[in-house]
Amino acid sequence: MIDPGKALIVFGIVTAITAALFTPKYGLFAQWKRARSGMKRALVEDALKHIYDYEYKNINCTTESIAGVLLISTDEAAELLTRLSAMGLLITNDNGVKLTADGNSYALRIIRVHRLWERYLADETSVPPTEWHSSAELAEHTLSPAETEMLAAQIGNPNFDPHGDPIPTPTGEMPPRKGHSLLSLKSGEFALITHIEDEPEAVFAQLIAQGLYVGMQVRMIDRSNERVRFAADGEEIVLAPLLTNNLTVAPITEEEQRITAPLDSLASLKIGEEAHVLSISKAMRGQQRRRLMDLGVVPGTTIRAEMKSASGDPTAYAIRGATVALRRQHAAMIFIQK
Amino acid sequence: MKNRLKKEQRTTTAGKESILSSANTLRWEIGEHVHDSLIESIYADANQIASRAVTLPDGKPRFDFDKKLDSLITSRWFGFPLMFLLLAFVFWLTVEGANIPSALIASLLVDTMHPWLRSVFVLIGSPWWLTGVLADGVWLAMAWVVSVMLPPMAIFFPLFTLLEDFGYLPRVAFNMDSLFRRAGAHGKQSLSMTMGFGCNAAGVVATRIIDSPRERLIAIITNNFSLCNGRWPTQILIASIFFGALAPPALAGFITAGAVVGVATLGIFFTLVVSWGLSRTLLKGEASSFSLELPPYRPPQLWQTLYTSLIDRTAIVLWRAIVFAAPAGAVIWLVSNIHVGTMSIAEHFINFSNPFGMLLGLNGVIIIAYIIAIPANEIVIPTVLMMTVLSTKLSGIGNGAGVMFELNEATAVADVLRAGGWTVLTGLNLMLFSLLHNPCSTTIYTIYKETKSVKWTALATVIPTIMGIVICFLVAQIYRLLFV
Amino acid sequence: MSQTPKENCDDCPVHNLGNLTKLGINMSQFDFVVALAGNPNTGKSTVFNALTGLRQHTGNWPGKTVTRAEGGFVYGNKRFKLVDLPGTYSLLSTSTDEEVARDFILFGQPDVTVIVVDATRLERNLNLVLQVLEITHRAVVCLNLIDEAQRHNIKVDTRRLAKDLGVPVVAAAARQEEGIPELLKNVYDVASGAYICRPYRLERTAPRLEKAISELTAKIKKEFPLLPNTRWIALRLLDGDQKIIDAVKSGELGNLSAKSVATREAVQ
Known part of the structure; x- marks a missing residue:
């Protein structure tokens, strides 16, 4: 008989090794996978994407900035640029580099995959928002053009990614960026969030944690050098100006109702009370949103809270003649007028 | 006719392209609200048509009986005890009711038919190994599966189906959802899990009622943690030999039952833990949504239910005995x-x-x-x-x-x-x-x-x-x- | 008597045989194909059983039927094939079930689509009815669970509903087999062309879409002049519906229009 103490020690060692190998994100296997994606093709594509991004934003792109973004040395970056121009993807001139037509469409294709993938994750999976970007960074180098088009067809050929960025068409068309920084709003002015920049990840995570989402209505309250105070869907939020740089807003349309006070949500409805649906938060996406609308939760619908489950959540609501149970987290994303 | 064909032929590639490209351009202009607006306008029309055709009863609140029943079934104090009592009753009925027919079938198939079958084989002069494989091997395995499995299934599933037809089970899912939500799963999993106590294969089929892909996969993968009726007898036998025997005779039955229930509860615990783990790792890439419709109560159709569930389940058991x-x-x-x-x-x-x-x-x-x-x-x-x-x-x-x-x-x-x-x-x-x-x-x-x-x-x-x-x-x- | 051209016979089927075969439906022994659509938990399977005499398990659960069931029945000397589509709330979302149901009705062009609705929750069910009526013009609404509605004192004016929807509406309690003979008769009438449906079509849409819709509709009309419901096609294109995009690309949309014109001419 094997000594039980020794057996347990061997077991502990085996478990530790397995964990070291296969832990998601930090395990050796995950690191190897990431390292593999950092190979030549990925470097070329990342560089093109970066140059495109800077051109789009009208910033000068240099060897240093490329080295910085791709986490390689300046020498390697210079070498990379030489290779790119040899491939006919860019030309170098006095004030930096510029993409050729080929380079431009290559970059757009990568961006298309990246944004489609983010949209796919947002709508069709339960991957949390903070992981969308890093997952798309991997996917953009591995999906073939055919796979990309299949993905687009499957998720209904979307035009925008979940951060509000337009997705280039297969032929490389993309409208110019609209909107301006949140800081440009005057006190009392209304606007819609059209874009939340997902890099750096830490900043993005903070904005998401505040409950901000693309399509949200904001109203500037006041701002100083230290802090920006604004209302988002009527709820007051205070942020450092640095963070608000990652928010792009556009003027509100005429049809849109101006939200001046915090909206009531369905979750606040008491049993037996009735209310009309004003809107469904844009933060509710994908299958959940479609299912709710199919069940008849659309602006104007009358909803009555019928009963709570024995454990307090979910709550059953009378919706267009049917009794439908909704979890509190989802009811909180349906805005109502009592 | 000819005229029309000509028209069809005029459909040109250029024309088709122009439709698609202008659709694309227009999509950029109008933004992403088409789907929402469409459903909104359909419901606006549906509301108008329905309000013209339907006369609702005025005065007294609708669905009086339903409401009273609902408030009892989902009440904070009675909801769970009622559920446990009902399920305990169903299990008790299954176990008690299955004993006699199980013994009958076993004595028929194993004690009577098996020796008879052997003697027939011997009589027709089949070699000993053929008699062994067919009578001792194949026949006995099938006999065991049928005698252990058929009676409980014939009792458990019709009872379960009656509760389902009546409309009680969706309320169970409604009450149990908060527990399963914390494990990243759907309240309806409580039902496929319970079904798994009867038979895991039936439990896996029952997950069809879960319409969210992630939650359905979770329910399928964890169904095996429900102790199925092929395993209950093992648990009871072993528990009585090794644990019941440890206690004084008066307590033996109690200890045995406690050990078996303990193992079944451990199974539920593993169901929740594994569900939680899966939803956060491997199944992150699957879509997830929650909606649960609570249908009105309906008087169950007793005979039809008995008939269909008996036929369905018997067929499954026999098929399983023969094929596997x-x-x-x-x-x-x-x-x-x-x-x-x-x-x-x-x-x-x-x-x-x-x-x-x-x-x-x-x-x-x-x-x-x-x-x-x-x-x-x-x-x-x-x-x-x-x-x-x-x-x-x-x-x-x-x-x-x-x-x-x-x-x-x-x-x-x-x-x-x-x-x-x-x-x-x-x-x-x-x-x-x-x-x-x-x-x-x-x-x-x-x-x-x-x-x-x-x-x-x-x-x-x-x-x-x-x-x-x-x-x-x-x-x-x-x-x-x-x-x- | 001279040979009648095929398009002009008064009860010729309208289904698209090629597409049906592609969808796995064997029509060799049948004259008409009938699709059965409906919300989950409306007693669709019960209607299916009542029509075909089969005993599929039905339950008080949304979404019991997952695999497609098929059956057949004979009425008025014609042989009907009945195809039970998955129960769905809508035909617009991207779930597999909804795609199966939508593709069958749109591209298979069943001779009749029976839409089973729950009389106690008509408004919710009309969502699906209106969507089905956008893509077919041969439908019968089966107002099921009418007994339950009566028990709850809900009155439904079927004649008014039929007039508004432009298709026959039959009140039924399939569990008691009530209304099934009437349903059969109406299915027969629509299939044979004795009853001409004038299905309700959506007209109001959000004002901000109006310009885009009319612009696109004009283009589609020019290309597919015989298509009966260009507005709907325009809306689907604006929503990025891949199947419709493919149908435009391959010209299959033109096929559909030829068929529907044939039947329209036949019934006139």
Whole structure:
């Protein structure tokens, strides 16, 4: 008989090794996978994407900035640029580099995959928002053009990614960026969030944690050098100006109702009370949103809270003649007028 | 006619392209609200049409009876006790009601038909090995599956279906949802889980009621943690031999029941823990949504329900006995009777796997029984008994190599097992391993049919097996450190 | 008498045989194909059983039927094939079930689509009815569970509903087999062309979409002049519906229009 103490020690060692190998994100296997994606093709594509991004934003792109973004040395970056121009993807001139037509469409294709993938994750999976970007960074180098088009067809050929960025068409068309920084709003002015920049990840995570989402209505309250105070869907939020740089807003349309006070949500409805649906938060996406609308939760619908489950959540609501149970987290994303 | 054909032909590629490209341009202009606006306008029209055609009763609130019933069933104080009482009643009825028909079928198929079948084979002069494979192997395996499985299923499933038809089960899902939500699962999983206590294959099929892909996969993969009715008899027998016997006779029944319920509860615990883990790792990439419709109560259609669920379930059991258990019976007979050198294949394998079995606090007989009995958990105990007798060369018990048997008295079983070197640890770990091992082959096949994915099927098979091995191993080592 | 051209016979089937075969439907022994659509938990399977005499398990659960069931029945000397589509709330979302149901009705062009609705929750069910009526013009609404509605004192004016929807509406309690003979008769009438449906079509849409819709509709009309419901096609294109995009690309949309014109001419 094997000594039980020794057996347990061997077991502990085996478990530790397995964990070291296969832990998601930090395990050796995950690191190897990431390292593999950092190979030549990925470097070329990342560089093109970066140059495109800077051109789009009208910033000068240099060897240093490329080295910085791709986490390689300046020498390697210079070498990379030489290779790119040899491939006919860019030309170098006095004030930096510029993409050729080929380079431009290559970059757009990568961006298309990246944004489609983010949209796919947002709508069709339960991957949390903070992981969308890093997952798309991997996917953009591995999906073939055919796979990309299949993905687009499957998720209904979307035009925008979940951060509000337009997705280039297969032929490389993309409208110019609209909107301006949140800081440009005057006190009392209304606007819609059209874009939340997902890099750096830490900043993005903070904005998401505040409950901000693309399509949200904001109203500037006041701002100083230290802090920006604004209302988002009527709820007051205070942020450092640095963070608000990652928010792009556009003027509100005429049809849109101006939200001046915090909206009531369905979750606040008491049993037996009735209310009309004003809107469904844009933060509710994908299958959940479609299912709710199919069940008849659309602006104007009358909803009555019928009963709570024995454990307090979910709550059953009378919706267009049917009794439908909704979890509190989802009811909180349906805005109502009592 | 001709005219029209001409028109059709004029449909040009350029024209089609122009439709699609302008659709694209327009989509950029109007933004992403088309779907929402469309549903909104459909519902606006639906509302108008419905309000013209439908006259609702005025005055008294609608659905008076339904409402009263709902407020009782979902009430904070009565909701859960009512649910436990009802389920306990269903289980009690199943266990009590199944005893007599099970014994009847067993005595008919095993005690009466088996010897008769043997004599027929002998009479027509079939060689001994053919008689062995068909009468002792195939027939007995099928007989066991049918007698153990059919009566409980014929009682449990119609009862469950009546509750479903009445509209009670969606309310159970409604009440249980918050527990399952925390595990990243859907409240309806409580129902497929309960169904799994009857039969895991049926439980896997029952997950169809879950319409969210992620939650449905979770429910499918974890269904095996529900102790199915092929495993209940094993649990009860082993618990009474190794735990009930430890207590004074007056408490024996109580301790036995406690041990079995403990193992079943452990299964529910594993269901929730594994659901939680899956939803945060492997199944992150699946879509998730929640909606649960509570249909109005309807008087159940008693006869139709009895008829369809009996026919459906009987068909499943018979199919399963024939397709999966019959070959297993043949294999069991063959490995016990084909000799290599001086020992049968089974004995070779028992000796070979014994060290591994001992490491897990089990033994070689249990390992081989679980490998051969993948098709059906019902034949584990008969196989274990037969192989124990075979490998320890006990005489006077059983009916010879390859002939599975059961003993009427638990004490007789205990004697055989103790002779095979079983201890309390073996009993405990057999109960744990019976809860945590790969699903039976019917369930594996059903999982594949439902998911159409080798990946998820493999995962559903491997997860519980690894858990079983690891947990049995740990329990064995700790038990030995403490008590030996 | 001279040979009648095929388009002009008064009860010729309208289904698209090629597409049906592609969808796995064997029509060799049948004259007409009838699709059965409906919300989950409206008693669709019960209607299916009542029509075909089969005993599929039905339950008080949304979404019991997952695999497609098929059956057949004979009425008025014609042989009908009945195809039970998955129960769905809508035909617009991207779930597999909804795609199966939508593709069958749109591209298989069943001779009749029976839409089973729950009389106690008509408004919710009309969502699906209106969507089905956008893509077919041969439908019968089966107002099921009418007994339950009566028990709850809900009155439904079927004549008014039929007039508004432009298709026959039959009140039924399929569990008691009530209304099934009437349903059969109406299915027969629509299939044979004795009853001409004038299905309700959506007209109001959000004002901000109006310009885009009319612009696109004009283009589609020019290309597919015989298509009966260009507005709907325009809306689906604006929503990025891949199947419709493919149908435009391959010209299959033109096929559909030819068929529907043939039947329209036949019934006139």
